[in-house]
Amino acid sequence: GAGVSQTPSNKVTEKGKYVELRCDPISGHTALYWYRQSLGQGPEFLIYFQGTGAADDSGLPNDRFFAVRPEGSVSTLKIQRTERGDSAVYLCASSLTFSGGSTDTQYFGPGTRLTVL
């Protein structure tokens, strides 16, 4: 079956612009995660949705970052007034359910590479 897909695969923008990054999770997966990965580092957690609601947004770096998942499926990560430091690969993952943290395998998409000039 289809895995997690993310669009666009690459996004180049100018400092100060607004960007939206889209994630299509695996069908039927109720949990959705966003991570950010800088060069040479492991992925860093941003936000987690269970259904339509954000269950944990403690990783969002500041209020320029916002994410939505209005129908409990597709999610959009929105970044306002982009800065050069926002350049990174943004990864999305989904899992079947929130089963207690031990076995809910997360399936990752290929990521969106964001470059802020």
Place this chain on the structure above:
Amino acid sequence: DAKTTQPNSMESNEEEPVHLPCNHSTISGTDYIHWYRQLPSQGPEYVIHGLTSNVNNRMASLAIAEDRKSSTLILHRATLRDAAVYYCILRDATGANSKLTFGKGITLSVRP
């Protein structure tokens, strides 16, 4: 979150076994040990996880020390496709924290 410590890198020869170590001396009784790997230009993928007993699946084996303060991911016959960054991650089985907390991982290189 309890932390894990891994070497920065390791080299292996193709078709030989590989043992990737991970230290987690502050592991709690409710922490599962998970391994994910990230191939070049791809998102991470799940490899294996365990709690106390050693685990085997089609991808790898996980050997867990009796005191649970360390573990080893074992690839029985490395292939060129196994060249990746391997992350050892602790996850709270109580579900109090669903996110994955990645370190820098260990970069595995496989020589033909």
